[in-house]
Structures are given as structure tokens and as C-alpha cells.
Amino acid sequence: MSNDPNVDIRHVDAEEWHSLSVLLHGYAFGESPTAPDQSDSWREGEKYREDNTRLAAFVKGEPAAAVVGMPMRQNLRGLVVPMLGVSGVATHPAARRQGHVRKLLTQLHGELRDSGHVTSTLYPFSESFYERFGYVGFPKARSIRLRTDGLQPLLKRELPGEITFHRIGAAFDEYYAATELLLGERHGFGRRGRKSAQQLGDDDKEWLVFARHEGEVVGVFRYRTLGHGATIAGREFLYRTPVGRALLLQWLARHLEFDSFTFTLPPDDRPDVWYTDLAYADETRIQAPSMSAPMGRVLSVPGLSGMSAGSASITVKIDDDPFVGGTWTLSGTGGVLDVKEGGTPSAQLTSHGLAALVYGVLDPVDLPLRGYGEVSNEAAATLRTLFPAATPFLFEQF
Ligand SMILES: CC(C)(COP(=O)(O)OP(=O)(O)OC[C@H]1O[C@@H](n2cnc3c(N)ncnc32)[C@H](O)[C@@H]1OP(=O)(O)O)[C@@H](O)C(=O)NCCC(=O)NCCS
Structure with missing residues (x-):
């Protein structure tokens, strides 16, 4: 696709991707030179990503730049459409500012649009860079640190429904099904395919609680405990109904030996009005290159x-x-x-x-x-x- 005879842009398979990734992504995003055990775990991770579209530019046969497209789905005002997740955008320092990523991204967007992808999203290292490619910024999800104080009254509250407690590995199928419900209900919600998501279950490094009410999962929370007196480090605090939210909070109230709970919330959620006397700090940070809000664009x-x-x-x-x-x-x-x-x-x-x-x-x-x-x-x-x-x-x- 390139006019320069020295530059070859082509698809690469998982094995070739792995070797160029150790160079390009290791340098751009990791601590490098990449240690052998890190490289092995990346190779292991690639087996979950068979559906990715991996594009790379080679200059005189040497890897110069790469981008990857991950097939996902996204809720657009109630309609679930195929969505391209753009990731792994990197150019070798010696090859930067020569237009490689512009060509790669243009080809990736075109190929995935032609295969039916309606939108595309990414997490930018710089908003203005991706603005050049037609993307607009989203509001950032909120990072909340909820204090333990104030939760005790919830312990005495009679709530309908129940909490069930699992390791993510043992309940992964039900977890994935619950996120599929959220995909159908929540604007902007993006979800990777089953195979790609499965790595979370196989790694099995998180606790998982479900809030259940009238036969349905109405709340989901994944977390790790960081030690006595320390923090419960949560992922997204996801709920579909007020009962789901109250049940998850009541579960947290059983952990008063911890100092605080951290988790992520949709940008428009308001923990100030969840319950009387709750205390929390909003620790949301927007800072390029690694703490940016996502961006999205329309492809079709x-x-x-x-x-x-x-x-x-x-x-x-x-x-x-x-x-x-x-x-x-x-x-x-x-x-x-x-x-x-x-x-x-x-x-x-x-x-x-x-x-x-x-x-x-x-x-x-x-x-x-x-x-x-x-x-x-x-x-x-x-x-x-x-x-x-x-x-x-x-x-x-x-
Ligand atoms: C950001 C990066 C991928 C750019 O790759 P590149 O091959 O040099 O990009 P290109 O030469 O194709 O430049 C594309 C456009 O972006 C502009 N651009 C390039 N680097 C830029 C930067 N760091 N900041 C802002 N704009 C930049 C170019 O001027 C060009 O604009 P134009 O086509 O409108 O004239 C590369 O610098 C890199 O690997 N950085 C470290 C890893 C990283 O942060 N990746 C992004 C993760 S989201």
C-alpha cells in the first residue's frame, strides 16, 4: 500500500507480531530491553487475540511501525454495533515522523470499516494526535476512593436479593454474560469478544461478587484485597438497578477492617447521593500519555x-x-x-x-x-x- 519501494505494509501473524512487539511495544510502552519472562507472557497472551488485525510497516525488511485492531461491539444509543478497538500504535524511534502510522491507521480503519465496523475507539497518548484521525474525546470514567466510614448503617438494612462471592476463574462464564447485559443497556459500553475476554478468567487473579435479585444479576464487582488495614482495589463498580448498587455497597460494608475501597464509575454516576453519610474522594486524573480519557469516531x-x-x-x-x-x-x-x-x-x-x-x-x-x-x-x-x-x-x- 506504500508508494515508497523500501516500505512494505502488511498483515502479520501472531508469531511475527510477537517478535516485532518485543522491539516496538516493549520500547514504547514497557521497561526495555524486554526481559525474557515478560516476552514469554506476551506470547502466551497472544493466543487469546486470534481475531486481532495486526498491521506493520517494514523499512528495508526491518520492523518500523505497528498498529493492531481488536474486534469488539459497542452500544450506540441502544443499538449494538461492531466496533474497532485500536491499540498497539507504535513506531521505532528511528522511523518516527515519516508517516508510517498515518498509513497504517488509515489502512486499518478502511479494512475494518469494510468488514462492517461502525465505530472505532482508543485510549490516546495525546488527544490532538488522534484528533487528526477524526476522533473526539469522551468524558473520563471516575476513579473513586470510598472511605469505610459511613457504611455501617447499611449492614442493618434489610435488602431484597443476595450477594454471591466467587473467584473470577470459577464464575467467568456468568461474569461475561453479565457484561453482555450491560452491553445491551448502557450507551457507549464496549465489549471485546468471548475468547479475548477469557484471559481474565484464566489468569484468575480477582475476586468477583454478583448482586442477584429476582433471578437476575443486577450488580457486578471485581477486586483484589491489598492487605489488612489497606485498600480493596476494585475494578468497575457495575450495577443495573438501585438494588444491585445497594447490595454491592452492603458487601463493602462487611469489610470495615480496610481503610478504603477504590473503583471506577461511569462518568455520570453520583456516589454523593447513593447513601447518607458516604465519604469519598474523586481521584480521577487526566494526564497524557498514560491516564487519558478514551476517544471515539464513526467509521460508517x-x-x-x-x-x-x-x-x-x-x-x-x-x-x-x-x-x-x-x-x-x-x-x-x-x-x-x-x-x-x-x-x-x-x-x-x-x-x-x-x-x-x-x-x-x-x-x-x-x-x-x-x-x-x-x-x-x-x-x-x-x-x-x-x-x-x-x-x-x-x-x-x-
Ligand atoms: C505517536 C507515534 C505512534 C507516531 O508515529 P509516527 O509514525 O511518527 O507518526 P506519523 O509520522 O505517521 O505522523 C502522523 C501525524 O501525527 C503527527 N505526529 C507524529 N508524532 C506526533 C506526536 N508525538 N504528537 C503530535 N503529533 C504527532 C505527524 O506530524 C503527522 O501529522 P500529519 O499526517 O497530519 O502531517 C510514535 O511517535 C510513537 O511510537 N510514540 C511512542 C508510543 C506511543 O505513545 N504510541 C501511541 C499510543 S496511543
């Missing part, structure tokens, strides 16, 4: 058909984007989005502008201020009805 406009939408219709022109460029008429009919090509445009959007509206993260009047389009007040009112504000919660980390 027709693929948005079927997501929920308000009752309005508008034609938009999207410039300068190889995947979503064109003129599109977007109509919310019966609560569902219908997409048709063509029409007379009354607003102009960039790829970011479209993604910001679809994910619900920016108001239409923000778009001109960010350089994401030209939108009159009248068009903004229509777009606001069609795509009401929403808060995506990506969940998957990759």
Missing part, C-alpha cells in the same frame, strides 16, 4: 441506522474524511435513526463533529468553537433534538 454513517434518535430530520455535509465524508440525511422516525445518502445540506460537520453528536458528548453549538463544523442556531436546535446529550461509558480497557 449508514451503520448508524437503527440507533435511538429524537424526532427531527436534517441533511449534513461531512468534509475531508475518507470514511464518513459525503452528504447524509439523518432522520429520527419513530424514535429510531434513519440514514439516507444525499439531500441539501443545512449544516457542515467534520468527522469529529459527527462523532460528538452520535456519542452525545458535545452540544451542537460547541462544534464551531472546536473547529468541528459550521452549524447555525436553527441547525443546532434540530441536531440537539435528533441527538440529545448523552454520556458514553466505554468500560473496556485496551
Whole structure:
């Protein structure tokens, strides 16, 4: 795909990926030179990722740059669509700023769009870098440290339902099924495939509790204990109903010998109103390159058909984007989005502008201020009805 005869861009298999990854990803993301035991554990991990699309650029036969596409699914305002998770973006220091990653990412997006992926998400080392590729920023999931104080009254509260306690390895199938329910219910929720997710169960390094009510899993929490008097280090505090949340909190209240509990919450959750006298600190940090909020973009406009939408219709022109460029008429009919090509445009959007509206993260009047389009007040009112504000919660980390 490259015009330079010295540069070869091609797919690589898991074994070749492993050897170039030790060089490129070890250098970019790890402590390097990579130790042999680390390299062995990476090779072991690759067996869970058979479905990945691995693309690399070679200069005169030597690995220069790589990107990987992970097939996932994502909830877009109630519609679950195939989503590309972009990861492993790295160029050898000697080959940087020569356009390798631009070519690799463009090819990856194109191939995965052609195989049916409607959206793409990633965790950026720099937002402005991926803004060049049409991505818009999401709000970041909240990192909460909940104090033990204040939880005691919950111990005496009679709650419907029950908690069951497991090691993740023994209950992985049920855990995966519970996250599938959340995928169907929560806007922005991204989920990797079963095989890729299975590594968590096989590693078996976490406790898992389910909140159960009326025959359904209504809350899920994974964690490790870090020692007496220390912290319970949790992952995402996931619940589907208020009963699920109360049951999980009551479980935490049985751990008053710990100092605090840490976990992640969707950006719009409000522990301040969960219960009387709760005390917590919000430890959310946004700091490039390793503590960034995720970003997302749309790869296929027709693929948005079927997501929920308000009752309005508008034609938009999207410039300068190889995947979503064109003129599109977007109509919310019966609560569902219908997409048709063509029409007379009354607003102009960039790829970011479209993604910001679809994910619900920016108001239409923000778009001109960010350089994401030209939108009159009248068009903004229509777009606001069609795509009401929403808060995506990506969940998957990759
Ligand atoms: C970031 C990185 C992948 C860029 O790779 P690269 O092959 O040098 O990128 P390219 O030459 O294809 O540059 C693509 C575009 O980004 C710009 N760019 C490159 N590096 C950049 C940087 N560090 N910050 C901001 N913009 C950058 C280029 O100017 C170019 O812009 P243009 O195409 O609009 O002119 C590479 O520097 C790297 O491996 N960094 C360390 C690992 C890392 O952080 N990876 C990203 C993980 S999310």
C-alpha cells in the first residue's frame, strides 16, 4: 500500500507480531530491553487475540511501525454495533515522523470499516494526535476512593436479593454474560469478544461478587484485597438497578477492617447521593500519555441506522474524511435513526463533529468553537433534538 519501494505494509501473524512487539511495544510502552519472562507472557497472551488485525510497516525488511485492531461491539444509543478497538500504535524511534502510522491507521480503519465496523475507539497518548484521525474525546470514567466510614448503617438494612462471592476463574462464564447485559443497556459500553475476554478468567487473579435479585444479576464487582488495614482495589463498580448498587455497597460494608475501597464509575454516576453519610474522594486524573480519557469516531454513517434518535430530520455535509465524508440525511422516525445518502445540506460537520453528536458528548453549538463544523442556531436546535446529550461509558480497557 506504500508508494515508497523500501516500505512494505502488511498483515502479520501472531508469531511475527510477537517478535516485532518485543522491539516496538516493549520500547514504547514497557521497561526495555524486554526481559525474557515478560516476552514469554506476551506470547502466551497472544493466543487469546486470534481475531486481532495486526498491521506493520517494514523499512528495508526491518520492523518500523505497528498498529493492531481488536474486534469488539459497542452500544450506540441502544443499538449494538461492531466496533474497532485500536491499540498497539507504535513506531521505532528511528522511523518516527515519516508517516508510517498515518498509513497504517488509515489502512486499518478502511479494512475494518469494510468488514462492517461502525465505530472505532482508543485510549490516546495525546488527544490532538488522534484528533487528526477524526476522533473526539469522551468524558473520563471516575476513579473513586470510598472511605469505610459511613457504611455501617447499611449492614442493618434489610435488602431484597443476595450477594454471591466467587473467584473470577470459577464464575467467568456468568461474569461475561453479565457484561453482555450491560452491553445491551448502557450507551457507549464496549465489549471485546468471548475468547479475548477469557484471559481474565484464566489468569484468575480477582475476586468477583454478583448482586442477584429476582433471578437476575443486577450488580457486578471485581477486586483484589491489598492487605489488612489497606485498600480493596476494585475494578468497575457495575450495577443495573438501585438494588444491585445497594447490595454491592452492603458487601463493602462487611469489610470495615480496610481503610478504603477504590473503583471506577461511569462518568455520570453520583456516589454523593447513593447513601447518607458516604465519604469519598474523586481521584480521577487526566494526564497524557498514560491516564487519558478514551476517544471515539464513526467509521460508517449508514451503520448508524437503527440507533435511538429524537424526532427531527436534517441533511449534513461531512468534509475531508475518507470514511464518513459525503452528504447524509439523518432522520429520527419513530424514535429510531434513519440514514439516507444525499439531500441539501443545512449544516457542515467534520468527522469529529459527527462523532460528538452520535456519542452525545458535545452540544451542537460547541462544534464551531472546536473547529468541528459550521452549524447555525436553527441547525443546532434540530441536531440537539435528533441527538440529545448523552454520556458514553466505554468500560473496556485496551
Ligand atoms: C505517536 C507515534 C505512534 C507516531 O508515529 P509516527 O509514525 O511518527 O507518526 P506519523 O509520522 O505517521 O505522523 C502522523 C501525524 O501525527 C503527527 N505526529 C507524529 N508524532 C506526533 C506526536 N508525538 N504528537 C503530535 N503529533 C504527532 C505527524 O506530524 C503527522 O501529522 P500529519 O499526517 O497530519 O502531517 C510514535 O511517535 C510513537 O511510537 N510514540 C511512542 C508510543 C506511543 O505513545 N504510541 C501511541 C499510543 S496511543
